[in-house]
Structure formats: C-alpha cells, structure tokens
Amino acid sequence: MNVDITDLTRRFGRNQAVAGVDLQAGPGVFGLLGPNGAGKTTLLRMMATVIPPTSGRLRLLGCDPGAYGPRRDVRRRLGYLPQNLGYYPGFTVVEFVEYFALLKEMPAARVPAAVATAVERVDLGGRAKAKLRTLSGGMLRRVGIAQAIVNEPELLLLDEPTAGLDPEQRVAFRALLRDLGQRATVVVSTHLVEDVGAACSEVALMDQGKIVFHGTPAELTARGTEHGTGDAPLERGYTAVLAAARS
Amino acid sequence: MSGPRHELPSDVDLSRVWTSVAAQVWRRQPGWLERAAGRLLRSPGLARALLTTPSLLLPWLIASAVVLAAGAAATLGSGQPIVALLAPGVAAAAIAYSYGPGVDPAWELSCSMAVSDRMVLLVRALAVFAVNAVLGLAASAVSAAWVVPAASGVAAASGAAAAVTFGWLIPMTAVCAFALAVATLARSANAGAAAAVAAWLIIVLSGRVASGHFAAAVTATVLFLPYLAIGVTCAAVAVFATRIPRGTYR
Numbered sequence: 254m255n256v257d258i259t260d261l262t263r264r265f266g267r268n269q270a271v272a273g274v275d276l277q278a279g280p281g282v283f284g285l286l287g288p289n290g291a292g293k294t295t296l297l298r299m300m301a302t303v304i305p306p307t308s309g310r311l312r313l314l315g316c317d318p319g320a321y322g323p324r325r326d327v328r329r330r331l332g333y334l335p336q337n338l339g340y341y342p343g344f345t346v347v348e349f350v351e352y353f354a355l356l357k358e359m360p361a362a363r364v365p366a367a368v369a370t371a372v373e374r375v376d377l378g379g380r381a382k383a384k385l386r387t388l389s390g391g392m393l394r395r396v397g398i399a400q401a402i403v404n405e406p407e408l409l410l411l412d413e414p415t416a417g418l419d420p421e422q423r424v425a426f427r428a429l430l431r432d433l434g435q436r437a438t439v440v441v442s443t444h445l446v447e448d449v450g451a452a453c454s455e456v457a458l459m460d461q462g463k464i465v466f467h468g469t470p471a472e473l474t475a476r477g478t479e480h481g482t483g484d485a486p487l488e489r490g491y492t493a494v495l496a497a498a499r500s
Numbered sequence: 501m502s503g504p505r506h507e508l509p510s511d512v513d514l515s516r517v518w519t520s521v522a523a524q525v526w527r528r529q530p531g532w533l534e535r536a537a538g539r540l541l542r543s544p545g546l547a548r549a550l551l552t553t554p555s556l557l558l559p560w561l562i563a564s565a566v567v568l569a570a571g572a573a574a575t576l577g578s579g580q581p582i583v584a585l586l587a588p589g590v591a592a593a594a595i596a597y598s599y600g601p602g603v604d605p606a607w608e609l610s611c612s613m614a615v616s617d618r619m620v621l622l623v624r625a626l627a628v629f630a631v632n633a634v635l636g637l638a639a640s641a642v643s644a645a646w647v648v649p650a651a652s653g654v655a656a657a658s659g660a661a662a663a664v665t666f667g668w669l670i671p672m673t674a675v676c677a678f679a680l681a682v683a684t685l686a687r688s689a690n691a692g693a694a695a696a697v698a699a700w701l702i703i704v705l706s707g708r709v710a711s712g713h714f715a716a717a718v719t720a721t722v723l724f725l726p727y728l729a730i731g732v733t734c735a736a737v738a739v740f741a742t743r744i745p746r747g748t749y750r
Contacts, residue, residue: 298608301612302611302612303608303611303612321616325614325616326614328612328613328614329614331612333609333612335608335609337608338606338609339604339605339606339607339608339609340605340606341552341605341606347526347527347528348528351527351528352548352549352552353606353609353613355544355545355548355615356545356548356549356610356613356614356615357545357613357614357615358543358545358614358615361544365523365524365526365527366519366520366523368523368526368527369519369520369522369523369526370519372522372526373515373518373519373522378522381522381526382526400609
C-alpha cells in the first residue's frame with residue numbers, strides 16, 4: 254500500500270480538523286470528496302508531510318515520514334498540488350517547474366527533459382517561456398499540476414486540481430489522471446463529484462473530520478437511489494451518505 | 501515555398517523528439533553564482549532556493565548597501581559609530597524576511613520538498629548574515645581609516661577597525677538570532693523584523709541612559725557575553741520552532 258493511515262487525527266487548538274481517519278490506498282485514482290471544512294485539505298497536507306499529525310499512524314510509500322531520512326525519501330517520490338498554489342510572478346512556466354524539480358532533488362541532468370515533458374502534458378508548451386504573472390487562473394493551475402508531476406511521483410496529492418479549469422481542460426485533465434493512476438497512487442481532493450465519477454476508481458467521503466463512506470463511485474451512486482437529492486446519480490449518492498452521517 | 505518532401509520513418513516518435521528539442525530550447529542556464537553555490541552546497545536545488553529569495557534579493561542587497569554606506573558617511577561626518585549602530589538592525593530585518601509563509605508565496609509547496617525548508621532557511625540566513633558582515637566590514641574599515649589618522653600607522657588603524665567590527669558583529673549576531681527566533685515562532689516576518697529592531701532600539705537607548713553615550717551598546721565590552729548568550733539561546737529557539745516533532749507519525 255502506498256498510503257497506510259490508521260486512526261490519524263489533527264487538531265488546531267480546540268478544533269479537530271481530522272478525527273480518527275483510517276485509509277489504505279494502492280495504485281489508482283482515489284477521490285476524496287466532502288463539503289467545505291470536512292478535513293480533506295488537512296488530511297492531504299499531512300500526507301504531503303507539510304504538517305505532522307497530532308496522533309495516529311501514517312505510512313507513505315512504505316516509509317514512516319516522522320524521521321528525517323524517510324521523510325526526505327518520501328518527498329523525492331511525492332507530487333503535491335496545494336489548494337492555494339503560491340507562485341513567483343517573475344518566473345516563467347519552465348523556471349517554476351524546474352525550480353521545484355530541483356527542490357525534489359531530481360538529478361540535474363534529467364531535469365530539462367522532465368520539465369519539458371511535464372509542461373507538454375498539461376498543454377502549456379505554447380506558454381513555456383511566459384511569465385507566470387501573465388497567465389490566467391486556469392493556466393496557473395496547470396502550472397501547479399506540471400510541478401506536481403515533474404518527478405513522475407509514485408504518490409500524487411492534488412487538492413482541488415480542477416478549480417479554474419474550463420470544461421475542455423477538465424476533460425483532458427481527467428484523462429491525464431487516469432493515465433497517472435496506472436502507475437501511481439493519485440489522491441484527488443475535490444468537492445466536484447463529476448470529477449470523481451469520471452476519473453476515480455475509489456472514493457472516500459469525509460465529513461466533520463471523519464471518513465463516512467469508502468468504496469467505488471458505483472457503490473456511492475447506489476446509496477443515492479432512494480433518498481439522495483441532486484441532478485446526477487453520484488450527487489444523489491453523495492447527499493444521501495452525508496445526510497445519513499449527520500442524522 | 502516548395503521543396504522536396506521527405507517521408508518520416510515510421511519508427512520516429514515525434515512527441516519524444518519534440519520534448520527533447522523543447523528541453524534544450526527551454527532549459528535555463530544557471531549563472532556563475534548559482535553554479536558556484538551549487539558546488540559549494542552540493543545541491544543544485546538548495547543553490548536555486550538560495551538565489552531565488554523571491555523578489556527580495558536585489559531590493560535587500562541594495563537597501564543593505566545604501567544603509568551601511570549612509571552609515572559610513574554619517575560616521576565620517578560625526579565621528580559617531582553609526583555603522584555599528586545600524587548594522588544589527590539592517591541584518592536582523594533582512595534575516596526575518598529571508599524565508600517564511602508571509603514572504604515566500606510558494607511556501608506551502610516548499611514545505612513538501614526533499615530539500616528541507618529548514619535547510620533553505622539556514623542557508624538564506626547565513627547568506628544574509630555573510631553579506632551584511634562583508635558590507636559592515638567595508639563600512640567599518642572606511643570609518644576606522646578616517647577616525648585613525650594615517651600618521652598613527654597601519655597597526656593602529658587595523659586595531660581600530662577590529663574594535664569597531666567586533667563592536668557591531670557580536671550584537672548583530674544576537675539581534676539576527678532574535679529576529680529569526682521571533683519570526684519562526686510567530687510565523688511572521690513582520691513580527692520578527694519589528695521585534696528585533698525594537699529590541700535593538702531599546703538596547704541602544706538603555707545604553708545611552710546608563711552611560712550617557714549612544715555608542716555604549718556597541719562599545720561596552722561587558723555586553724559581549726550577554727549578546728553571545730542571547731544569540732545562542734535564540735538560535736536554539738529557532739531550531740526548535742522549525743522542527744517536525746518526532747514520533748507523531750509513528
């Protein structure tokens with residue numbers, strides 16, 4: 254298992270953002286659904302080794318990221334797209350992706366080809382030398398995805414990756430996700446259920462810091478056949494599970 | 501335009517060829533400073549992180565040089581050790597703004613990188629300190645050469661330069677470490693810079709009240725040990741504040 258989480262919690266003062274999560278994930282695309290404030294981003298940040306858990310057990314790519322050496326090893330094999338991607342306005346697309354490739358300690362000789370591949374995969378080849386300050390929100394999101402996949406990560410964590418993408422780009426991105434999921438564990442946090450239906454082989458639904466559903470998109474859809482509300486079958490499953498969890 | 505058309509061999513992967521071409525066309529050649537830093541630090545990533553202190557590198561260098569040059573000029577005019585009084589505050593502000601969530605737009609992303617954020621912080625802080633020390637040394641040498649007449653000899657001028665340099669170098673170490681400790685604890689560069697500059701002002705003004713001289717904070721040798729103790733303590737606090745607690749992942 255690339256992700257092995259047992260009873261993971263994270264507190265911020267009195268607020269318990271993640272409350273005893275158990276999760277195992279192997280290769281494939283794993284969707285993390287939930288309303289705003291459910292704890293998805295906090296869980297993803299712990300998996301990205303940005304913040305440590307308050308308690309619980311977290312193993313990533315077979316390593317314990319609590320110690321310096323294994324954490325560094327995990328980070329070399331990790332791709333992460335934060336919800337709020339900060340960027341350097343004066344950098345070009347290539348400079349930005351290259352910078353993070355170097356910070357991931359990729360061998361310097363491999364970096365130019367890896368950067369070109371990543372930039373082409375997100376369809377930004379035509380803007381490769383453009384300064385980031387000249388790009389649209391959707392393009393910046395794709396730059397973020399490019400830096401996340403530049404090292405061909407074994408564990409890819411994407412927080413709201415389709416925010417700001419137009420429908421055509423979202424379709425292309427889902428195809429990219431499916432392709433990446435053939436070799437790596439891709440965890441996608443989103444509140445857009447259609448992304449999950451189109452790209453994910455497994456899905457977990459979080460609410461109030463806990464996982465209230467874990468299964469396939471088809472199983473989630475099945476939960477909504479009688480009680481759910483929404484326009485799409487998966488949305489009805491989503492609302493039905495949330496309603497059941499809160500009742 | 502017409503010309504002979506060549507059929508492409510069927511085993512040529514055009515996208516692969518294009519990627520190889522793009523890699524060569526797009527690649528950024530690092531400058532000599534980055535190459536030297538990469539060799540010194542044995543990490544191209546750390547070298548790039550050192551030299552891309554986002555949008556701050558050039559303004560900080562210019563500001564430090566201007567302030568210390570102005571200090572040297574003021575010292576020449578007044579005979580007061582203005583450089584020594586300015587250097588700790590200038591360096592402390594620069595240290596506080598060298599790294600952190602409010603300063604680095606991509607800080608969240610940087611925290612998930614193999615090149616650890618603590619190493620980036622350490623290298624940037626050392627670089628800021630080193631550059632300010634060099635600028636301060638130059639300003640001190642100019643001031644000392646002016647204060648000690650050439651007729652007194654090179655040895656006297658050297659002695660004066662050493663005294664002046666140590667006068668601000670040790671307080672600068674303490675104030676920089678204090679700025680770093682507050683900035684990392686409060687996770688705010690503004691808080692670090694403000695606290696350090698305020699602390700330095702208090703020390704200078706206290707020295708003025710106690711001894712009647714503005715320069716007491718940098719000339720009273722009795723203060724050197726307390727400065728060093730503060731520096732070591734604050735550095736330990738900064739190291740503690742940037743740790744990831746062991747055992748929490750288990």
